[in-house]
Amino acid sequence: MKRLLSEISAPFLILAAAAALFHHSRQLPPPRFEPMGPAFFPQLVLKGIIVLASYTIIKALYIYWKTGRREQSSSEAFKTAQSGRGNLLPAVTVALFAGYILLIVFTDLHFLLLSFLFICVLCCVLNGSVRSCWLPAVLSAAGVVAAMYLVFGLLLGTFFP
Amino acid sequence: MDILSAITGGFALLCQPDILLIIVTGTAIGICVGSIPGLTATMAIAMAVPVTYGLDAMQGLSLLISVYVGGMTGGLVSAVLLNIPGTPSSIATTYDGHPMAAAGEPGKALGYGITASFLGGGFSYLCLLFLAPALAAVALELSSFEVFAIVMCALVMIADTSQAPLSKALTTGLIGLFIGCVGPDPIMGLPRFSFGSDHLTSGFAELSLLIGLFAIPQLLDDVGSVREPLKTFSVAYRHIIPRLQEVRESALNIIRSSCIGTLIGLVPGVGASTASLLAYNQAKLSSNTPEKFGTGLKDGIIASEAANNAVTGGAQIPLLTLGLPGCPAAALLLSGLMINDLAPGPQLFINAPEVTYGFMLAFIAANIAMFLLMLLFIKPFAMVLKIPKYLLIPPILAFCVIGAYGSNNRFMDIWVVFGFGLLGYALEKKGYPLAPMVLGLILGPIAEMQLRRGLTASKGSFMPLLERPVCLVFLGIAFIVMVYPFIRQYLKKRSQARQAHPA
Amino acid sequence: MLNLSRLVLLALGIALAAPLTALAAYPEKPVKIIVPFGAGGSSDMSARLIAKAIEKDKGVSIAVVNIAGGGTAPGNLEASKARPDGYTLLWQHKTLITAHHTGVSALNWDAFTPICNVLLFNEVLHVHKDNAAISTMPALLEKAKENPESLRFPVQIGAGAHFGALAVEKAGGVTFHIIASGGDMDRLNEQLGRRVDVVFQSIPPTLPHIEAGTIIPIAVGAEERDPKLPDVPTFRELGYDIITTFNLGLYGPKGLPEDIVRWWEEAVRQVLADTDLQAELAKQSLYPAYRESQAFAAMLQHLDKELYDLAKVGGLLPQ
Numbered sequence: 001m002k003r004l005l006s007e008i009s010a011p012f013l014i015l016a017a018a019a020a021l022f023h024h025s026r027q028l029p030p031p032r033f034e035p036m037g038p039a040f041f042p043q044l045v046l047k048g049i050i051v052l053a054s055y056t057i058i059k060a061l062y063i064y065w066k067t068g069r070r071e072q073s074s075s076e077a078f079k080t081a082q083s084g085r086g087n088l089l090p091a092v093t094v095a096l097f098a099g100y101i102l103l104i105v106f107t108d109l110h111f112l113l114l115s116f117l118f119i120c121v122l123c124c125v126l127n128g129s130v131r132s133c134w135l136p137a138v139l140s141a142a143g144v145v146a147a148m149y150l151v152f153g154l155l156l157g158t159f160f161p
Numbered sequence: 162m163d164i165l166s167a168i169t170g171g172f173a174l175l176c177q178p179d180i181l182l183i184i185v186t187g188t189a190i191g192i193c194v195g196s197i198p199g200l201t202a203t204m205a206i207a208m209a210v211p212v213t214y215g216l217d218a219m220q221g222l223s224l225l226i227s228v229y230v231g232g233m234t235g236g237l238v239s240a241v242l243l244n245i246p247g248t249p250s251s252i253a254t255t256y257d258g259h260p261m262a263a264a265g266e267p268g269k270a271l272g273y274g275i276t277a278s279f280l281g282g283g284f285s286y287l288c289l290l291f292l293a294p295a296l297a298a299v300a301l302e303l304s305s306f307e308v309f310a311i312v313m314c315a316l317v318m319i320a321d322t323s324q325a326p327l328s329k330a331l332t333t334g335l336i337g338l339f340i341g342c343v344g345p346d347p348i349m350g351l352p353r354f355s356f357g358s359d360h361l362t363s364g365f366a367e368l369s370l371l372i373g374l375f376a377i378p379q380l381l382d383d384v385g386s387v388r389e390p391l392k393t394f395s396v397a398y399r400h401i402i403p404r405l406q407e408v409r410e411s412a413l414n415i416i417r418s419s420c421i422g423t424l425i426g427l428v429p430g431v432g433a434s435t436a437s438l439l440a441y442n443q444a445k446l447s448s449n450t451p452e453k454f455g456t457g458l459k460d461g462i463i464a465s466e467a468a469n470n471a472v473t474g475g476a477q478i479p480l481l482t483l484g485l486p487g488c489p490a491a492a493l494l495l496s497g498l499m500i501n502d503l504a505p506g507p508q509l510f511i512n513a514p515e516v517t518y519g520f521m522l523a524f525i526a527a528n529i530a531m532f533l534l535m536l537l538f539i540k541p542f543a544m545v546l547k548i549p550k551y552l553l554i555p556p557i558l559a560f561c562v563i564g565a566y567g568s569n570n571r572f573m574d575i576w577v578v579f580g581f582g583l584l585g586y587a588l589e590k591k592g593y594p595l596a597p598m599v600l601g602l603i604l605g606p607i608a609e610m611q612l613r614r615g616l617t618a619s620k621g622s623f624m625p626l627l628e629r630p631v632c633l634v635f636l637g638i639a640f641i642v643m644v645y646p647f648i649r650q651y652l653k654k655r656s657q658a659r660q661a662h663p664a
Numbered sequence: 665m666l667n668l669s670r671l672v673l674l675a676l677g678i679a680l681a682a683p684l685t686a687l688a689a690y691p692e693k694p695v696k697i698i699v700p701f702g703a704g705g706s707s708d709m710s711a712r713l714i715a716k717a718i719e720k721d722k723g724v725s726i727a728v729v730n731i732a733g734g735g736t737a738p739g740n741l742e743a744s745k746a747r748p749d750g751y752t753l754l755w756q757h758k759t760l761i762t763a764h765h766t767g768v769s770a771l772n773w774d775a776f777t778p779i780c781n782v783l784l785f786n787e788v789l790h791v792h793k794d795n796a797a798i799s800t801m802p803a804l805l806e807k808a809k810e811n812p813e814s815l816r817f818p819v820q821i822g823a824g825a826h827f828g829a830l831a832v833e834k835a836g837g838v839t840f841h842i843i844a845s846g847g848d849m850d851r852l853n854e855q856l857g858r859r860v861d862v863v864f865q866s867i868p869p870t871l872p873h874i875e876a877g878t879i880i881p882i883a884v885g886a887e888e889r890d891p892k893l894p895d896v897p898t899f900r901e902l903g904y905d906i907i908t909t910f911n912l913g914l915y916g917p918k919g920l921p922e923d924i925v926r927w928w929e930e931a932v933r934q935v936l937a938d939t940d941l942q943a944e945l946a947k948q949s950l951y952p953a954y955r956e957s958q959a960f961a962a963m964l965q966h967l968d969k970e971l972y973d974l975a976k977v978g979g980l981l982p983q
Binding site: 009010011014018021024025028029032033034035036038041042045046048049052053055056059087089090093094097098100101104105111115118119122123126127128133136137140141144148151152 | 194200208328329331332335336338339342346348349351353354356380381382384385387388549550551552554555556558559560562563567572575576579583586587588591593605609612613614616617621
Binding site for chain 3: 207301302303304344345348349350351352359362363364366429430479483484485486492496499500502504505506507508509568569570571613614617618620
């Protein structure tokens, strides 16, 4: 049962989102200069998504009903091939990345400084211990920040947030 | 002035030490920039434009051209080594390039890619040199309906190219098509799906989506495996450069993919990603072992890379003969020409033939430089894989942020990278492939725009799609591609049934 | 007592001098000019040329920032939200107004402080050489009258080009078959491919083809003949009131102080007088068109009404 839920949760969310967006798309203006108009194409796409998501859900339910457990289909193989090794690091990385972006967007701290800190910290976190990696982390962070300044600051003339 | 003396004149302009030095340097810079995820070939050219202000015409143009050629090839490096395409045109390269690298042969994968890029590009530059006027006439015959048919043909292929189950690939493809709809309506310009937010009225920037959907999930995936020991592999040259035998075997693939790339380059606004996708799919259709595509087959790498480099030559044809740039990179080259008082168009060949042919020959020179430099760089590039992941991942993440922000100075772009990165990671964990999504969001808006434009011209009639020959050809191919998997499955089942019950 | 009055005089002196010192100090930090167009196009290049010239002339630092997309609405919005301290300005042309009338942008020109007009570029109406029969205005209009909504006229729906087509329709009392297309290059492509009949677009991309004879220019929608096309008459000369000149100017957020406006007026006036810059601009068919803020505002007001009327007739107003 738990497996069934995990199998249909994604298509279910996709279905719900598509249905909501379809409802929203009714507000789009009618066609003016050609017969399709702004709504035709998105609505067609959303209908397709709804159909496919429903198909996935119904198929999963059908198989569950027939065999009592989730079938070892090719999608299972693909998924296990892709899945991570089930540790906390991706979550920690995401958290640090989010923090980095929040600091960039909401504070006046310069991007290059924040990047330097972010790279150092994340390197050490990913490595697991600070002692063995602080030097390469700092060096690479410095190198990267210098490269960014060169490429983006001088040559492209972009502005750092 | 006849063509032979013009070519000789162009050659003379080209073979000066300063020009050759610029070409080698420019190509090297282009390769470096193109291989970093988050930086694209177009950015590389944009970087070089201010440098050209102080240079004379041939110098400036050689720089821009060599950076362009290098940048287009650079995308192959991160596609193969990191599974993150450096540019959208290298998406199809990841399908077979990365699996080959992951299986322990990164040098070989790079070798195939480089050789294919060189041959594909070279083919298109020869077309540019000798067939430009004829091909330009072809390009002019393409109306919105033809462009729609071509892009539609590529669209039906987006779900067929991954290893994931068809229903999930189609779902993500459609999701990608929808994401492309967020933003200004292609005809009226009024915002769609902006939910009243100022930030969404202009839609999502393509580069941010690319970075968010390709780089972030891949990097998070790498984070999951960061503690694993690195695989060993060999980068001896005899393992890298494809043997002449292999090149001969792939000759048909190379020629076909180069033709596709050159022709797609002629069509304005379609882009190298369409070309590499079409070429990949055609290679798969003509192969004896289509099911092996996606596992690390060299034919996949060759098709994709030959096509995307062939686009660079094809795109120059309308640029030089008519002054019509087909993509942002070509538009930058156009400004490079204009700054030096060289107005491209029919008169350019008459007014300044040596520079015109020098321009074309510079592509060939840059192509050669690219090939040699890449062979030189393969070892250092492959060494990237030896860098411990914990040192590699954080800088790439930082580059992703600035790469997204840099083009339009909006914080929204950074959020797009983050948000879609998480979304992509979650979808991938559930077995949904991301490549169709990215291809969908690139190709969808083009297809919709061209169809609706065509409809204004035909006053609402869809008949031109069935009347115009080029449209019929591409829609026909699209139809075949759509039904082919089902036909193949049906035939396989029938032959299996026959074997099980010999009558 | 003497000390107190000295103190008062000192205070008075500082109070009077402070605005002067502020003026002398502006700009203290880099000024950001928002260009709501893509990098590399002529609208963008023009901003950069002017900015560079002012940088050199006044010794200040100017940063040109592109915020492209969304029909220029996001760029306009960003500029309007900035503080009116003279450190964020906008570089725009008539799209500021047309985007408002089509409903793409919530802001019109009066949400900003018009500083001064700087440059202009013109558009030319042309036909393909295979269509030489309609290569004069009278012939074109006659054919259009005989076949309403059939002469194919590509425009970018809602953009300046569309308003240009509507202006020709209005002045000639005819209707064309308006086709949705893209920017200058797309429309030129349509013309060269003989998929359309008449195109109205900016001059630079057309020049090589006019020289080669593939394209025949009919008239230029400007007050005076364009230097690049000296033999092509203006619509006014032919008796039609069609002016579609794109005027590129500087705008500031609402409430920009007078002295900052004056500073820019003077800076622009000075650089436009430089003949080297004029030559550089002329290469891209951009010409000096200085108007100080009052005249600029008057021009915008007139343009606003004109474009609104065209939008109404052409069915472009938001429904």
